[in-house]
Structure formats: structure tokens, C-alpha cells
Amino acid sequence: MNSFLLGITIFIAVLTAIALYRVAMGKTIFDRIIAAGLVGTNGFIILILIGFLFERVNMFIDIAIAYALLNFVVVIVLGKYFDRGGERL
Amino acid sequence: MVGTVIAIVLIVAGVFFLMVSALGLLRLPDFYARTHAVGKSETLGSILVLGGLAVYNGWELGTVKILLILFFVLIANPTATHAIARAALRTGRQPWTRQKTGQKTKGAEQS
Numbered sequence: 001m002n003s004f005l006l007g008i009t010i011f012i013a014v015l016t017a018i019a020l021y022r023v024a025m026g027k028t029i030f031d032r033i034i035a036a037g038l039v040g041t042n043g044f045i046i047l048i049l050i051g052f053l054f055e056r057v058n059m060f061i062d063i064a065i066a067y068a069l070l071n072f073v074v075v076i077v078l079g080k081y082f083d084r085g086g087e088r089l
Numbered sequence: 090m091v092g093t094v095i096a097i098v099l100i101v102a103g104v105f106f107l108m109v110s111a112l113g114l115l116r117l118p119d120f121y122a123r124t125h126a127v128g129k130s131e132t133l134g135s136i137l138v139l140g141g142l143a144v145y146n147g148w149e150l151g152t153v154k155i156l157l158i159l160f161f162v163l164i165a166n167p168t169a170t171h172a173i174a175r176a177a178l179r180t181g182r183q184p185w186t187r188q189k190t191g192q193k194t195k196g197a198e199q200s
Contacts, residue, residue: 001093001145008104008138015111022114030120030177034127037169038114041131041162042107045138048155057146061154068158072165079172083179 002053009049016042033078040071096145103137106130119185120177128170135162 019042022035044064051060113126136159143155 001097004097008100011104012107015107018111018115028120028177028182030173030182031123033173034124034170035114037166037173038110038127038131041135041166044158045107045135048139048142048158052142052145057149057151058154061151061158065154065158065161068161068165072161072169075169076172079169079176083172083176 005049005052009046009053012042012046012049016046029082033075033082037071037075040067040074044068044071092144092147096141099137099141099144103134103139103141106134106137110134120182121174121184124170124174124177128167128174132162132166135159135166 016039019035019038023032023039026032026035044067047060047064047067048057051057051064054060107130110126110130113130114123117123117126139155139159139162143152143159146152146155
């Protein structure tokens with residue numbers, strides 16, 4: 001089960017790299033924002049999986065809760081900012 | 090052992106949906122189509138993986154925290170995607186349509 005979780009972690013890291021390509025080479029600014037949100041979501045899933053691998057689940061779950069809240073706040077704030085017009089990026 | 094098998098099935102299904110989400114973000118033709126990939130597939134994959142990990146963890150305090158993150162993702166991820174899509178629509182970005190002759194596409198891939 002441990003090696004299975006390790007393989008799942010590596011696979012999700014590869015998917016996060018795909019989303020990071022979209023952040024770097026995005027067509028529009030909104031593409032970059034939603035790709036950054038996907039990187040954040042995959043990031044806290046990887047954090048919980050790392051907690052299972054290190055067998056210290058409770059500590060890593062607390063970090064993942066904080067990370068999920070920050071990710072949500074960042075995407076909402078950027079959405080409201082570009083809703084008002086924002087800068088021409 | 091039954092719990093471990095259920096956890097493996099849920100995690101593999103969730104990783105499949107995460108893969109669909111990442112490939113859709115890479116390959117779909119328009120911003121709104123990519124929003125579609127992120128808003129639904131990412132949410133479903135996340136809650137499947139987190140549910141599998143909660144089943145694998147058993148009855149502990151950490152399981153309650155994992156379920157807390159699960160419900161937070163279930164509410165927050167479509168909300169954030171909807172906010173971004175509404176901002177894009179209000180700033181005048183046209184959705185992608187296919188023309189009748191099939192030659193050129195209109196409104197896609199322009200920054």
C-alpha cells in the first residue's frame with residue numbers, strides 16, 4: 001500500500017507539471033489563474049499523500065487545510081480584481 | 090482488507106479524473122472549455138481521492154479533518170471557477186464557436 005501511494009503521488013506530481021506548463025504558457029490571464037488553482041488543489045492532495053507516506057497524517061492534514069483555504073482566497077480575490085477591469089495583462 | 094480495496098478503487102478513479110482535468114486544461118480549444126475541465130473533473134477527482142484516503146485512514150480524528158477538506162473542496166472549487174468565468178465574460182471575452190465552412194475558428198486562441 002505504501003508503494004502504491006508513492007506511485008500515486010508521483011503521478012499527481014506529473015499532472016501538476018502539466019498545469020504548471022499552462023500557468024507559464026497560458027493563452028489568457030484567466031487560463032493562468034485557473035491553472036494556478038489546479039496546481040493548488042493538486043498540491044494539497046500531494047501534501048496529504050506525503051502525510052500518509054511519512055505516517056504523520058494529522059500534522060500534514062492541518063497544513064493541507066491551511067493551503068486549501070489560501071488557494072480558495074487567492075482565486076476568489078483575483079476573480080474579483082479582474083471583474084472590476086484590472087490591468088491589461 | 091475490504092477497506093483497503095475500497096480505498097484503492099476510489100483513489101484510482103480519482104486519479105483518472107485528475108488526469109482528465111489536466112489533459113483538458115492542456116488540450117481544449119477555449120478558455121470556457123478549459124473552465125469546464127477544471128471546474129467539474131478536478132472537483133470530482135479531488136473528492137474521490139480524499140474519500141479513498143479517508144476510508145484507508147479508518148476511524149480517527151484525521152478522518153474527520155479529511156472529510157472537512159472534502160466538503161470544503163466540494164463547495165469552494167466550483168465557486169472559484171465560477172467567479173473566474175464570470176470575470177472573463179464581463180470583460181468581454183467571446184466564447185469559442187465553429188464556423189460553418191469548417192476552415193477557421195472564431196474567437197479562439199487570441200490573447
